[in-house]
Amino acid sequence: MDERLSCFKAYDVRGVVPDELNPDLAYKIARAFADEIEPKTVCIGRDARLSGPAIAEALTKGLNDAGVDVIDLGLAGTEMVYFAVGNYGYDGGIMITASHNPPEYNGLKMVRSESRPISSDSGLFDIEERARKGIAEKTGSGTRTERDILEDFTQHLLQFADIDQIKPMRILADTGNGAAGPALARLAKELPVEIEIIREEPDGDFPTGVPNPILKEARTEIEAKMKQAVKVGAPYDFGVAWDGDYDRCFLFSHDGEFIEGYYIVGLLTKAFLSKNADQAIIYDPRLIWCTEEIIKNHGGRGVMSRSGHAFIKERMRKEDAVYGGEMSAHHYFKDNWYCDSGMIPLMLVLDLLSKEGTSLASQVEEMIQKWPCSGEVNSRVDDVQAAVGRCSEAHKNGKHSRIDGLSVEYEDWRFNLRASNTEPLLRLNVETRGDLGLMEQKKDELLDIIRRQS
Numbered sequence: 095m096d097e098r099l100s101c102f103k104a105y106d107v108r109g110v111v112p113d114e115l116n117p118d119l120a121y122k123i124a125r126a127f128a129d130e131i132e133p134k135t136v137c138i139g140r141d142a143r144l145s146g147p148a149i150a151e152a153l154t155k156g157l158n159d160a161g162v163d164v165i166d167l168g169l170a171g172t173e174m175v176y177f178a179v180g181n182y183g184y185d186g187g188i189m190i191t192a193s194h195n196p197p198e199y200n201g202l203k204m205v206r207s208e209s210r211p212i213s214s215d216s217g218l219f220d221i222e223e224r225a226r227k228g229i230a231e232k233t234g235s236g237t238r239t240e241r242d243i244l245e246d247f248t249q250h251l252l253q254f255a256d257i258d259q260i261k262p263m264r265i266l267a268d269t270g271n272g273a274a275g276p277a278l279a280r281l282a283k284e285l286p287v288e289i290e291i292i293r294e295e296p297d298g299d300f301p302t303g304v305p306n307p308i309l310k311e312a313r314t315e316i317e318a319k320m321k322q323a324v325k326v327g328a329p330y331d332f333g334v335a336w337d338g339d340y341d342r343c344f345l346f347s348h349d350g351e352f353i354e355g356y357y358i359v360g361l362l363t364k365a366f367l368s369k370n371a372d373q374a375i376i377y378d379p380r381l382i383w384c385t386e387e388i389i390k391n392h393g394g395r396g397v398m399s400r401s402g403h404a405f406i407k408e409r410m411r412k413e414d415a416v417y418g419g420e421m422s423a424h425h426y427f428k429d430n431w432y433c434d435s436g437m438i439p440l441m442l443v444l445d446l447l448s449k450e451g452t453s454l455a456s457q458v459e460e461m462i463q464k465w466p467c468s469g470e471v472n473s474r475v476d477d478v479q480a481a482v483g484r485c486s487e488a489h490k491n492g493k494h495s496r497i498d499g500l501s502v503e504y505e506d507w508r509f510n511l512r513a514s515n516t517e518p519l520l521r522l523n524v525e526t527r528g529d530l531g532l533m534e535q536k537k538d539e540l541l542d543i544i545r546r547q548s
Contacts, residue, residue, distance in 0.1 A: 101201070102222040104515045105213045105404060108192050108201030111145040115200055117152035119225065123202065124156025124188075126224035129231045130217055131206050133185030135163045137178045137241075139170030140190035141273040141339045142296035145200045149190050153202075154238050161234020165241050169296060171273050172341040173435040176209040177247050180431035183207075191273075191339040194306030197298065209431040213404040248280050253429070254438050255445035263287040263331040263444070266323075266346075268316040270305025271297040274340035277437065287444065290330075292316065300338075307335040307344040308423065313352055320350030332443070332454040336436050342423040343436035345443065347455035354469050356381040356525075357458045359419030360388050362439060364457075365446040366417045367392035376410050376418035376426070379498045380510045380523040384465040385419070400498040401512070407432045421470070421523070468524040468537045473544045478513045481520055481544045485511055488543055507536050511544070520544055 101109030140146035192199035333346030371393035499512030
């Protein structure tokens with residue numbers, strides 16, 4: 095049996111260039127995509143990585159040689175590819191990005207019509223097999239057309255807020271030299287707020303580090319600038335930062351404090367249910383109590399789903415949910431073809447803060463106090479299943495769930511423990527009902543059990 099291609103993961107393609115992913119392989123993947131999906135027109139976008147143009151050229155040639163017409167979007171965010179497929183009715187889309195991985199990486203995120211995800215259980219590994227074996231059935235002579243969709247994309251984003259009601263604010267935005275700079279600059283022209291952008295210019299060398307604001311070291315510049323603004327008496331109202339392909343966004347309070355993604359899920363849940371309570375909200379099992387209370391208090395309908403974009407999107411369609419949120423900073427929207435977006439959350443936060451006349455800090459402070467959480471804590475272990483088994487046995491008197499990993503719930507605290515799909519890692523999340531000390535205690539106890547290598 096042939097060895098699997100290492101760049102094919104559960105949800106996308108990602109690997110080191112040129113060892114794991116290169117133009118030759120990209121060409122084969124394009125031919126395989128054409129055979130498997132049978133599209134007539136496919137759009138291609140790419141982030142700021144230096145290897146992007148060569149991979150885009152190879153994908154275009156592969157699709158053209160299969161008789162598929164290609165719409166080249168140029169520099170774009172992942173959500174722009176989702177938008178293009180859904181808005182213009184293309185048969186598929188391919189985004190060239192490795193998101194938050196180091197500069198030597200690149201990858202592919204692929205969707206079919208209606209921006210439905212192509213992942214391990216919906217055709218990705220069939221594409222992998224075709225590419226690995228060099229199977230190319232369809233032939234033809236497709237075309238390549240460049241298309242600038244930024245204006246249409248901007249108008250789409252503006253629909254998620256009542257622009258006339260947005261109050262003046264001063265916002266610091268960090269695009270991390272990723273792809274978000276041009277899109278944000280264009281959007282900012284339409285908003286009645288002042289948005290100061292740092293690290294705006296897309297630069298595939300990532301001179302100050304790869305944009306991944308979930309890491310503390312990637313947040314240093316925006317946090318320092320916001321704290322300094324407070325010292326001189328000219329604070330920003332809040333801060334926002336994006337990863338490289340800006341399908342995730344991260345928020346900061348006026349004093350530069352990073353806000354855990356868990357509380358942003360609660361905030362966006364409130365934003366939707368405040369407008370219309372009779373709606374379904376999808377959330378993942380890692381941290382749940384804050385979200386569930388907000389849904390209950392606003393009369394919504396909550397549905398728990400397994401983590402991961404393919405599972406969330408599928409469940410949203412099934413439940414006709416208006417919004418789905420993951421604490422990892424992925425946010426999904428019905429009116430965005432059930433796809434994730436890093437720009438729509440900014441619009442919703444501006445809208446909510448303006449209508450309620452409050453600050454971002456005040457919006458999340460109550461959540462943080464009522465539902466203290468550990469954030470995701472990773473542990474590298476020799477035997478993942480053995481570590482999970484030890485935690486399960488040590489907490490056998492709690493209420494267990496296996497929707498996604500192991501969740502155990504008690505009256506005043508709970509935890510979720512999930513294995514990484516790609517590494518021997520366990521990801522722990524702990525939350526309590528208003529007791530920060532208990533949260534820290536239980537987190538430490540669990541980490542002792544997890545990291546006990548026996």
